[in-house]
Amino acid sequence: MLVAVLTYVGYGVLTLFGYLRDFMRQWKIEKCQNATEREEQKDFVPLYQDFENFYNRNLYMRIRDSWNRPICSVPGAKVDMMERVSHDYNWTFTYTGRVIKDIINMGSYNYLGFAQKTGACQEAAAKVLSQYGAGVCSTRQEMGNLDKHEELEKLVARFLGVESAMAYGMGFATNSMNIPALVGKGCLILSDELNHASLVLGARLSGATIRIFKHNNMQSLEKLLKDAIVHGQPRTRRPWKKILILVEGIYSMEGSIVRLPEVIALKKKYKSYLYLDEAHSIGALGPSGRGVVEYFGLNPEDVDVMMGTFTKSFGAAGGYIGGKKELIDYLRTYSHSAAYATSMSPPVVEQIITSVKCIMGEDGTTVGRARVQQLAENTRYFRRRLKEMGFIIYGNEDSLLLSLLSRIKYGTFYNSSCSCSATTGIIVMISLSLGSAFGREMLKRNIGVVVVGFPATPIIESRARFCLSAAHTKEMLDTALKEINEVGDLLQLKYSRRRLVPLLDRPFDETTYEETED
Amino acid sequence: MDVKSTPSYLYWLFCQFELITCSYLMEPWEKVLFYSFNLAMLGLLLYTTYVCCFPINISPQQFPSDPDLGPWSSISQSTNRFLKQ
Numbered sequence: 001m002l003v004a005v006l007t008y009v010g011y012g013v014l015t016l017f018g019y020l021r022d023f024m025r026q027w028k029i030e031k032c033q034n035a036t037e038r039e040e041q042k043d044f045v046p047l048y049q050d051f052e053n054f055y056n057r058n059l060y061m062r063i064r065d066s067w068n069r070p071i072c073s074v075p076g077a078k079v080d081m082m083e084r085v086s087h088d089y090n091w092t093f094t095y096t097g098r099v100i101k102d103i104i105n106m107g108s109y110n111y112l113g114f115a116q117k118t119g120a121c122q123e124a125a126a127k128v129l130s131q132y133g134a135g136v137c138s139t140r141q142e143m144g145n146l147d148k149h150e151e152l153e154k155l156v157a158r159f160l161g162v163e164s165a166m167a168y169g170m171g172f173a174t175n176s177m178n179i180p181a182l183v184g185k186g187c188l189i190l191s192d193e194l195n196h197a198s199l200v201l202g203a204r205l206s207g208a209t210i211r212i213f214k215h216n217n218m219q220s221l222e223k224l225l226k227d228a229i230v231h232g233q234p235r236t237r238r239p240w241k242k243i244l245i246l247v248e249g250i251y252s253m254e255g256s257i258v259r260l261p262e263v264i265a266l267k268k269k270y271k272s273y274l275y276l277d278e279a280h281s282i283g284a285l286g287p288s289g290r291g292v293v294e295y296f297g298l299n300p301e302d303v304d305v306m307m308g309t310f311t312k313s314f315g316a317a318g319g320y321i322g323g324k325k326e327l328i329d330y331l332r333t334y335s336h337s338a339a340y341a342t343s344m345s346p347p348v349v350e351q352i353i354t355s356v357k358c359i360m361g362e363d364g365t366t367v368g369r370a371r372v373q374q375l376a377e378n379t380r381y382f383r384r385r386l387k388e389m390g391f392i393i394y395g396n397e398d399s400l401l402l403s404l405l406s407r408i409k410y411g412t413f414y415n416s417s418c419s420c421s422a423t424t425g426i427i428v429m430i431s432l433s434l435g436s437a438f439g440r441e442m443l444k445r446n447i448g449v450v451v452v453g454f455p456a457t458p459i460i461e462s463r464a465r466f467c468l469s470a471a472h473t474k475e476m477l478d479t480a481l482k483e484i485n486e487v488g489d490l491l492q493l494k495y496s497r498r499r500l501v502p503l504l505d506r507p508f509d510e511t512t513y514e515e516t517e518d
Numbered sequence: 519m520d521v522k523s524t525p526s527y528l529y530w531l532f533c534q535f536e537l538i539t540c541s542y543l544m545e546p547w548e549k550v551l552f553y554s555f556n557l558a559m560l561g562l563l564l565y566t567t568y569v570c571c572f573p574i575n576i577s578p579q580q581f582p583s584d585p586d587l588g589p590w591s592s593i594s595q596s597t598n599r600f601l602k603q
Contacts, residue, residue, distance in 0.1 A: 017548055062543040090543055422536040457579040492534060 007431040007435060014432070018058030034061075036092040055454065059432060064090040066439035072099060074117045075108040077471035079448060094501040100446070104476050106466040107450040111284045112371045113471030114315030114355045120363065121315065122307035140332070144343035152349050159356050161300040161310075162288065164329070165322035167352075168337045169344045171279065171309035172198040175318030177337040179275070180206040181330075182305070188228050190221060190272075191246040194254060194369050197494070199246050208244075209234070218262045221245070225270040243272035249281030249292035252465075253457060257281070260292055264302045273304040283313025287509050289359045289372045294323045306346050312357040316348045375470040378477060382468055384479050391488060434491055435462035441490065445483040445509045 024030040034057045037047055048057075065086060073080040075219045081100045084093045114121055128148070138144035149167060157165040168174045183189060187208040191199060193215040203210050211228075213220040225243070245267060247258045258276075266476030267274045278291045286294030291308065293300050300306065306322040321331060332338055359368035432453060439451040442464075453462035466480075487493075536542040541552050 004539045010538055013552070014540045014543070017544065017552070431538075431540070433537050433542045437537060437542060490530075490533075491537065 002462060010431050010433060011459070014059055014062075018054060021058055022054075033165060048382060052455070060453075061090050063436035063439075063453075065093070066436050066443075069443075069448075074118075075110055076107055077105060077110075077113065077469060077473070078102045079105040080107070081443075081448065082201075095100060095451075100443075103443070103448045104480050105447050105448050105469070105473075106480060107448050108469070109312040109467055110315065110469045110471060111280075111313045111375060111467070112289070112315070112355070112359070112368075113469050114313070114351070114358075116315070116471075118374045120358065121351050124354045128350035129347040134345055136343050136345060136349065139340060140343045141447075146343070146346060146349070148346050148349045148353070149343060152344075152353055153320075155353055156357055157322055159360060160306055160322045162306060162322040162324070164327075165320050166328050166331055166335075166338070167310075167318055167320045167349075168335075168343060169318050169341055171311050171317070171319035173251070174307060174309070174321060175199050175277065175338050176202040176205060177180045177341070178307075178331060178335050179203055179244075179246075180320055181335045182206075182275075183208045183242055185234065186240070187242040187244065189244050189246060190224055190228075192216070192248065192251075192258075194251050195246055195248060196252070196277065196279070199248070203246065205458070215251070216256055216259055218266065221263070222266055225266060225272065229270055232430045235500065238378070243270070244275055245272055246275050248493045249276060249278035252280055253463065257285075257295070260296045260298060264298060268302075274302075275305040275307065275448075276303045278306065278308040279319075280312055282308040284372070284375060286396070287372075288369065289313070298347060308349075310352050314352050314357075316351040316355070318344050318348065318352070371470040375468065377476075378468045378472055379472065381474070382477055382481070385477075386484070387489065389481070389485050391449060391484075391493065404408050431460070432462060434493070435464065437491055437508060438464050438487060438493070441487045442483065445487070447480050447483050 013148045021030065025032040035048065037044065038126055047053075065084075070082045070084075071079050072082055079102075081099050083096045085096055086093050108115065116122060117125060132146065132148070136146065138147070150166050153165045156167065157163060168177075175196070175198035179189075179199070183206045187206075189203045189206070189208045189210045191203055191210060193212055211224050213224050215398045227242055228243055231237065245263065247260075247263060250257055251369045260276075266272075276292070281295070282291040285292050288294065291306075293303060293306070300322075301324075304323055305327065307319065308322075309319040310316045311318070311337045323329065328348055355368075357363045357368075358365070359372065361368055435451045435453055439449060442449050449464050449466060451462065451464045457463055466484075468477075468482070472480075533542075539552070541549055544552065
């Protein structure tokens with residue numbers, strides 16, 4: 001409570017100074033370095049007066065040096081970063097020419113450690129590069145459908161346990177271009193509160209009616225479904241053509257895992273369709289890395305559209321959609337991405353093929369299995385140590401994303417036997433200056449973390465995220481934990497008082513028997 | 519954190535103040551402005567507390583007989599005396 005008040009104090013002070021600086025810029029006391037309208041356009045509708053631009057000019061510019069940091073090596077467990085300084089308070093940057101070597105990389109989504117420059121994946125990719133070259137120069141529907149793509153799609157379908165799959169060149173585009181192909185006007189989309197921007201964009205582009213249910217709250221979802229079935233479309237009262245539920249396997253900012261068994265039960269009861277976005281959970285959850293469906297022990301055929309990306313666990317780029325054969329054949333014809341976007345580059349395809357085979361164990365070694373288990377161990381260890389230090393952790397006990405200063409999730413219901421667990425940790429900073437101070441202090445100590453603020457998170461909650469990887473050894477984790485401990489003491493981030501705080505997603509609104517009020 | 523040595527503890531407290539009020543992010547001239555404003559406010563507060571709550575410069579027989587009136591009574595007394603002039 002006190003912390004929230006203090007955050008507002010900080011923001012209030014910065015806002016006042018923001019107004020002062022804007023005043024000075026307008027009256028030409030200070031040089032104006034941001035974008036403004038031209039002199040001739042001063043009488044038109046103002047372009048830069050809304051809150052987002054105000055935030056950008058006055059608040060974001062002060063802390064900008066923690067973002068867009070250029071790296072110059074492969075983003076493995078350790079990374080090299082180019083050093084840059086700013087002489088005019090982050091308006092411009094210059095590179096000193098020095099390279100900071102061996103920063104422990106806690107910011108890349110390199111969950112299974114496949115982002116390497118040596119190893120089987122790299123050799124296979126190099127061979128394919130010498131055979132096929134790097135460019136495809138066409139779309140999937142024209143001349144860009146290589147045999148490598150067909151091989152990849154069959155492999156992905158086998159990996160997921162579905163009938164058929166299709167791969168696209170970009171993970172974001174997979175969501176935003178395929179949801180419009182699946183639903184249109186007259187359909188209903190029920191989307192979770194905290195869905196990713198690609199899902200939101202795809203839903204908006206489709207033209208369907210969108211209704212939002214509270215994060216991971218099955219009562220809210222059921223109420224919306226009941227209303228939809230009973231009342232139908234808003235004006236004409238006709239039944240909806242399709243009802244699509246959009247959920248993610250793991251939510252990257254919260255660290256919570258979707259309640260998949262309940263969602264599937266609701267879907268079957270109300271006869272709607274489920275679109276599961278497994279961007280963060282594929283390859284990392286489940287005993288053999290097959291994602292959140294395997295984590296819960298469910299049948300992959302229950303999920304109508306299984307979407308995922310290759311960026312996070314497979315060390316490549318791109319996304320896929322898996323499902324029944326009729327669905328995928330329809331998408332091959334009608335998806336915007338298939339018709340207009342260039343297909344995936346062959347070395348990238350080979351990297352995915354090799355890494356999927358490695359995870360499945362088909363390349364003859366147990367490396368894949370070992371990686372998945374190493375990831376699980378790393379996350380459990382990291383989580384346990386952070387809790388011992390007194391940080392509060394966001395997210396499921398087993399979840400991929402663990403965040404500090406959080407509300408320990410109630411969902412220990414699903415925590416039982418599975419060997420997989422979270423891959424990232426998130427510290428909630430509460431305020432802007434703490435976030436940037438954390439980022440800078442960690443860089444001084446040679447650890448790279450990602451700090452996330454407004455607009456990706458609510459304005460009083462900025463977070464620092466730790467992404468663990470199977471490539472991190474225990475020594476690296478120990479070093480990182482020691483530094484986090486120091487910085488946490490320095491910046492007073494340890495808010496744990498050994499009490500459970502009410503959670504963000506409350507499955508039952510009435511009974512909260514496991515939570516004590518703060 | 520080493521809280522044993524007072525100078526470093528005070529410095530750490532100052533850093534916490536800087537972080538909470540986000541003056542850590544400000545440019546030097548903004549910091550000067552902000553701190554001088556804060557110190558001026560603090561000074562005014564202390565001055566008000568000193569003047570009103572410690573009536574050391576008022577002679578004893580003008581204290582009120584009712585002990586419940588408290589420190590503001592001397593102010594009202596002195597104001598009344600001023601107005602009656």
